[in-house]
Amino acid sequence: MSIGLDIMTARAAEMPLDCDCDRFYFIRHGQTAGNFSGIVQAPTIALDATGEEQAQAAAALLASHKIDLVVASPFKRAFDTAVAVACDRPLTVNPNLAERLFGEFMGTPSAKLDWTKSPRGGESMDEFILRTRAGFAQAIAWPGEKAIVAHGGNLRVIAAGLRVAMPETAFANAHPLLFERAGGAWAVTELALL
Numbered sequence: 001m002s003i004g005l006d007i008m009t010a011r012a013a014e015m016p017l018d019c020d021c022d023r024f025y026f027i028r029h030g031q032t033a034g035n036f037s038g039i040v041q042a043p044t045i046a047l048d049a050t051g052e053e054q055a056q057a058a059a060a061l062l063a064s065h066k067i068d069l070v071v072a073s074p075f076k077r078a079f080d081t082a083v084a085v086a087c088d089r090p091l092t093v094n095p096n097l098a099e100r101l102f103g104e105f106m107g108t109p110s111a112k113l114d115w116t117k118s119p120r121g122g123e124s125m126d127e128f129i130l131r132t133r134a135g136f137a138q139a140i141a142w143p144g145e146k147a148i149v150a151h152g153g154n155l156r157v158i159a160a161g162l163r164v165a166m167p168e169t170a171f172a173n174a175h176p177l178l179f180e181r182a183g184g185a186w187a188v189t190e191l192a193l194l
Contacts, residue, residue, distance in 0.1 A: 004115035004125070008153075009160045012129050017161030019140045022181040025067060025147035026155055027085055029078040030054040030174040038110050040102050043075045051077065054174035055084035061176055061191055063087065068144025073097040073151060081174060082149035092142075096135025099151035100128040115153075132157040162186040 030051030034041035047055060062085055070091045072082030075098050082091055103122025105113060118124040123131070132154045139148050148154075152171050159166045162179065164186045170177055176191040 002110055002113040002115055004117075005156065008115045008125050008129065009156050011125065012133075012157040012160035013163065015129075015133065015161060016163065017133060017136065017158065019137065021140050021146070023145070024140055024179050025062065025065070025145075026158065026177045026179060027058055027062075027081060027147060027149045028152055028155055028171060028173055028175060029073070029075070029081040029149065030058075032077050034110075035173060040105050040108050040110050040113055041077075041099075042106050043098065046076050047080050051081070051173060052084075055081040058174040058176050058192075059084040059087055062147065066145050067147045069142050070147045070149060071097065071139040071142070072149045073099065073154070075099055075151070078149050078151060085147060085149055094135050094138055096131050096138060097148065097150040097154055098131075098135075100125075100153050128153065129157050133161060136161070159188065164188050 030047045031054055032041060032045045032051055033048045034045050036048065067089055070082050070086040070089055072079050072091060072093050074093045074095050079093065101122045103119035105119045105122065115125055136158050139146055155171060166188065170188060170190055178189045178191055179186055
């Protein structure tokens with residue numbers, strides 16, 4: 001696992017997220033060759049064959065769920081997953097839901113990635129947290145039921161801001177999650193495990 005994810009999660013939790021909706025879906029993009037080999041990826045990395053299958057499986061799982069809008073990261077792996085999930089539903093792209101821009105760290109082993117460091121040509125941890133929070137607020141401001149298709153880093157920031165404890169299984173590729181608020185507290189359900 002990367003270094004400093006616990007620090008990033010704790011920092012994101014210091015700023016609770018507030019929103020008007022009581023439920024939304026989140027899907028991390030399908031697998032890529034970079035995920036499989038464990039490298040920090042560029043925005044243009046596409047889904048591999050397994051990732052394409054995962055995206056289709058997520059789409060099939062969500063086909064019967066009421067989703068009025070799919071909001072995607074512009075990174076190719078997330079956008080292509082969102083296209084599958086959207087099927088005939090409306091789809092929009094929000095640049096604020098992109099994975100952290102890692103600059104000089106791209107192409108390095110992800111297990112050695114330190115999220116607390118600010119890479120040359122990239123963005124700082126705090127910049128990423130603030131951008132993700134803005135992207136989340138923009139996504140859920142749309143009317144109706146939303147599904148966000150983005151990245152593991154975004155998921156950690158959003159879950160921390162909502163004060164949701166996340167099992168590691170929730171960060172799997174193309175693993176649909178349902179976030180719901182009841183009695184003022186948020187909880188997550190891993191739909192693929194039902």
